[in-house]
Amino acid sequence: MSPFSFCFYTNYRDIDLNGDGIVERVYFIEAYGDAVYICINNKCIMEYSYSYGIVDIDKSDHFKEIIAENPLDLYSRIYYYDGNKIIKMAELPGIQENFKVNGSGIIEARTQGNILHAWFYTKKYRLNRSHQLEPIEEDLYPMNSSVKVVKELPLYKSRDDLSIGAVLRPGEEAVILSSDNKQWCLIENSKGERGWFKIKDYSLVENINEDAFKVFEGLICGE
Ligand SMILES: [Ca+2]
């Protein structure tokens, strides 16, 4: 029985979360303000989510996981139940519809980039041996943003070689192919010439000390 059996509880589901053949009851209880308790049987933890889903991140283990989503602040917390405790696994950006779960042990989360403009990439998280989700860091993430060059931009040959290679000219079309999401972007013009530009302070292009929104047309303003 719930310790809050006198309270109104919502969104309940009966499901075996830890593979022991015994069904657990999952439900919400309203707390105060925006807070709720998310509960499994008689164990509850405070949350700020408005809905939850149950997924199977790794089909080869006995657990199913709970995604508690907060659509206002656009994050989700992932939990599992070990038969005794509700255990937090990770907090991911976005809500359920931003996630892809295919049972392989990896969650893919559509994630907004940290530099240049409002672009999105897929960030992957892997289940580790402690049944926690850890991010998989990648060297470069695809961006594929089409832009028009409005200010001449000399490009560095590589991230290790800051001599100038290709030069982008005003009026030409280009595609920002990828970024490390920290400071580097790889761009290619329509002639197939490639090079790198370096970003600091979100959108300042270090190569010419000019804001990217004055260098390119077609970037998307973030919030
Ligand atoms: Ca169970």
Ligand SMILES: [Ca+2]
């Ligand atoms: Ca599983």
